[in-house]
Amino acid sequence: MDEMLYKEIVSKENLVYEKTSLMTEKVLSYCPGCGHGTAHRIIMEVLDEMDLQEATIGIAPVGCSVLAYEFLNIDMQQAAHGRAPALATGIKRTWPDKIVFTYQGDGDLAAIGTAETIHACNRGENIAIFFINNGIYGMTGGQMAPTTLPGMKSSTSPYGRDIKMMGHPLKITELVAQLPGTHFVTRQAVHTPANVRKTKKAVKMAIENQLNKKPGLSFVEIVSNCNSGWKMTPIQSNQWMVENMFPYYPLGDIKVNGDFVNQ
Amino acid sequence: MGELKLLKGNEAFAEAAIRAGVDAYFGYPITPQSEVLEYFMAEKPHERSGMVVLQAESEVAAINMVYGAASTGKRAMTSSSSPGISLKMEGVSYMAGAELPGVILNVVRGGPGLGTIQPSQADYFQATKGGGHGDYRLIVLAPSSVQEMYDFVKIAFELTFKYRNPVMMLSDGVIGQMMEKVQLSDPIPRRTDAEVIKECPWATTGKPKTRERNIITSLYLQALKQEKHNIHLQEKYRMIEESEVRFEKFQCEDAEYLYVAYGSSARIAQNAVQKARAKGIKAGLLRLITLFPFPKKEIASLANNVKGMIAVEMSAGQLVEDVRLAVNGKVPVEHFGRMGGVIHSPEEVLNALEKRFIGG
Numbered sequence: 001m002d003e004m005l006y007k008e009i010v011s012k013e014n015l016v017y018e019k020t021s022l023m024t025e026k027v028l029s030y031c032p033g034c035g036h037g038t039a040h041r042i043i044m045e046v047l048d049e050m051d052l053q054e055a056t057i058g059i060a061p062v063g064c065s066v067l068a069y070e071f072l073n074i075d076m077q078q079a080a081h082g083r084a085p086a087l088a089t090g091i092k093r094t095w096p097d098k099i100v101f102t103y104q105g106d107g108d109l110a111a112i113g114t115a116e117t118i119h120a121c122n123r124g125e126n127i128a129i130f131f132i133n134n135g136i137y138g139m140t141g142g143q144m145a146p147t148t149l150p151g152m153k154s155s156t157s158p159y160g161r162d163i164k165m166m167g168h169p170l171k172i173t174e175l176v177a178q179l180p181g182t183h184f185v186t187r188q189a190v191h192t193p194a195n196v197r198k199t200k201k202a203v204k205m206a207i208e209n210q211l212n213k214k215p216g217l218s219f220v221e222i223v224s225n226c227n228s229g230w231k232m233t234p235i236q237s238n239q240w241m242v243e244n245m246f247p248y249y250p251l252g253d254i255k256v257n258g259d260f261v262n263q
Numbered sequence: 264m265g266e267l268k269l270l271k272g273n274e275a276f277a278e279a280a281i282r283a284g285v286d287a288y289f290g291y292p293i294t295p296q297s298e299v300l301e302y303f304m305a306e307k308p309h310e311r312s313g314m315v316v317l318q319a320e321s322e323v324a325a326i327n328m329v330y331g332a333a334s335t336g337k338r339a340m341t342s343s344s345s346p347g348i349s350l351k352m353e354g355v356s357y358m359a360g361a362e363l364p365g366v367i368l369n370v371v372r373g374g375p376g377l378g379t380i381q382p383s384q385a386d387y388f389q390a391t392k393g394g395g396h397g398d399y400r401l402i403v404l405a406p407s408s409v410q411e412m413y414d415f416v417k418i419a420f421e422l423t424f425k426y427r428n429p430v431m432m433l434s435d436g437v438i439g440q441m442m443e444k445v446q447l448s449d450p451i452p453r454r455t456d457a458e459v460i461k462e463c464p465w466a467t468t469g470k471p472k473t474r475e476r477n478i479i480t481s482l483y484l485q486a487l488k489q490e491k492h493n494i495h496l497q498e499k500y501r502m503i504e505e506s507e508v509r510f511e512k513f514q515c516e517d518a519e520y521l522y523v524a525y526g527s528s529a530r531i532a533q534n535a536v537q538k539a540r541a542k543g544i545k546a547g548l549l550r551l552i553t554l555f556p557f558p559k560k561e562i563a564s565l566a567n568n569v570k571g572m573i574a575v576e577m578s579a580g581q582l583v584e585d586v587r588l589a590v591n592g593k594v595p596v597e598h599f600g601r602m603g604g605v606i607h608s609p610e611e612v613l614n615a616l617e618k619r620f621i622g623g
Contacts, residue, residue, distance in 0.1 A: 053469075053470055053472075054469045054470060054471045054472075055469055056469060056470075057335065057467050057468075057469060059331075060480075066482065067482075069476075069478045069480065073470070073476055074469075074470050074476055075467035075468065075469055075470045075476050075477045075478070076467065076476065076477075076478050076479070077330075077331065077334045077467055077478075077479040077480070078361070078478070078479065078480035078481070078482055079327070079330075080327065080330075080353055080354060080357050083323070083324070083327040083330075083354070086319070086323075086324040086325075086327035086328050086330075086331065087327055087328070087330055087331030087334070088331060089317070089319075089324075089328050089331065090287065090289065090327070090328035090329060090330065090331025090332035090333075090334075090339065091331045091332060091334070091335055091467075093287060093315045093317060093328075093332070094286050094287050094315055094332045094335060094337045094339070095335055095337075095456070095468070098469060115320055115321060115323075115324065116320070116323075116324055116327070119319075119320035119324065
């Protein structure tokens, strides 16, 4: 392309989208098609728009997002598997004016870290938990997760999850909504622009709840795909998610401002 | 100076934390150390110094709360007893790997397993050889009185921040539960947030525009980077071994036989020394204050002057291995100790010396 023409087209006033400076220049390590990158960007955009870089401390889990701190341009701590809500408690209790969030997958949050999750929620820690649920252990090679659907194949349920033998998928978001310590509980997705907008609104509310010192914890589940772990193309995995994950994990607000939303 | 007060060892530890300007304590009840959390809650440290005290849902959560607070430069601590310390070891290994300051008190009870609630010193290996996974060391302080349960809190925080390495206070059920007079110190105010940020430029206190983001992690996926990190840690441990060895000698000048002991066993051994001297036996005591760093040089040097040593410890023989390594075959090194929560008497300790070295 003619350089003059390029400069004319790629000008400030023509820009409709710009990467937030709260995402680093590091290339994402996630598989192409994965929802993690979008979820990262949404959270960082909200913090950027609210000018909260200096006020925020984030916590990365063990799992695919173990290296989240490489991509998020804020101060971050890396937690042991499942312990992120305990770290967040330690931070928030000693720095009550900081914005503190954890970013956790389903294995981290709903299996090994169940106790830390439930008790942070139950104490009403004034933090945000961003919970990426893709129904599988992605990082370790696609093993069965607490949220793996009945009949769903994984490397440790190669003939499909047999609920008689392996138990039921855990709806931990509905579970924590029952606790008086949660102030805002919602389930969203990031596979379409409309869903991205709704998720961004939910993330913003979770952060505002901390800024405004609302009593309790904000819990945002993002149902996401894992095309590699599910052995599908990105498009197939999103379709499969809509057809199979959403009926079991329905999207929408469960609790807002401490009150249950009628669904 | 502050006042003189009659306190349990566990209570002295808690009182010291409030007066030393500690920012946070996270704990979980377990015998014989539950008085730590109980004393804190009764004292309302939030009103006295602004210190945070929280009863966690488990020992695992408590140590990870310490990790979170420590990562922001705050002075954070926890305490437990043996089975609970085993649970904490995951978090302790992460703290050592991420080079975080923090103080952990173990009021040791008999094991293995659920064991007993009676006093023991059988967690020596766990404390001094790392305890969790990976190549790491804790700085280990061994109080032998209620006063030291108080005094060592301040020392522990100085050391833990100086080296950015977790410090363990290895106590036991005797020291934790018994009451003694304690000379209290005047309270030191907690640091302001601005002071914390200035003192700990490495901490995750929120990224201003003026610096790069701070990251607290123990993860280095590339083997060469992880090895480099390990070499750095080992260099730090060597520095600690050079500079921080602490011990106390009792009647060692002319001693022919030497007891080596720490904590409550050192008190019992001191009594045995007096009994031995009354019978004309030239006994002495080397009381270890730091278990890591271990006083290798001092023990090697004492081995030139004595006929034999006995490690006295309430265990099947753990400390004795380190004494033997330091003595390196120069003189015989024996072990004496009761197990499973039984506390040895001074007479038993004296008998052990007479039987093994003097005959009869």
